[in-house]
């Protein structure tokens with residue numbers, strides 16, 4: 272076992288990327304420097320979800336030195352909302368300043384079909400839990416007004432435009448899973464102002480803000496929310512549909528990293 276920082280040697284990343292379902296394969300265009308299995312790293316645990324590999328890739332990606340986290344822990348795997356605290360603390364200890372998160376999500380908007388990409392501008396957490404519960408320091412009272420960094424989002428929007436890919440902005444609502452939502456829950460989420468629903472990202476963004484990282488997050492839409500089409504939802508469907516939007520998001524990320532994320 273080693274710390275991520277020690278494993279990286281003199282590689283100094285400024286950005287970390289957490290790749291959700293379907294994206295680990297879609298993202299290309301980076302030059303791998305080294306690769307580290309979660310199992311060998313302090314603070315990391317393997318994701319038990321199919322379709323998620325569990326490794327950190329250190330890479331040169333456009334203008335940036337990055338850490339690509341392939342695979343994440345989800346709250347629904349064990350009921351621990353702070354499961355990603357170890358990995359995020361480890362990347363912060365390497366000098367990372369910004370965190371880019373991706374996920375698969377269900378759309379609440381008929382104009383945002385499966386295969387599209389959404390830039391998360393804000394989130395709703397009515398799960399009843401929070402990854403900072405139990406944190407003793409006053410730093411736990413972390414502000415969430417600008418959780419999704421506006422200048423950073425603007426740069427990704429410009430990259431999407433350059434890449435010729437439509438990317439909407441929207442509010443992501445976190446549901447614990449692992450069961451999908453009911454049609455009534457989807458109607459509620461829509462009335463509350465959500466544009467997409469999913470089972471990740473929100474705890475990571477809360478932890479990242481606690482650790483002082485800038486955040487941006489993107490949803491690959493894999494399906495319409497429960498009850499919107501009459502079809503039953505399945506994990507298989509989300510996995511089958513992830514590559515379509517995943518390729519679009521990969522292109523947006525590649526364009527953004529090549530242009531550079533610094534002001």
Ligand code: HPA
Pocket residue numbers: 375376377378446451452468469470493494495496497504509
């Ligand atoms: N709900 C929750 N999580 C999801 C969905 C959904 O419809 N699709 C992909 N992840």
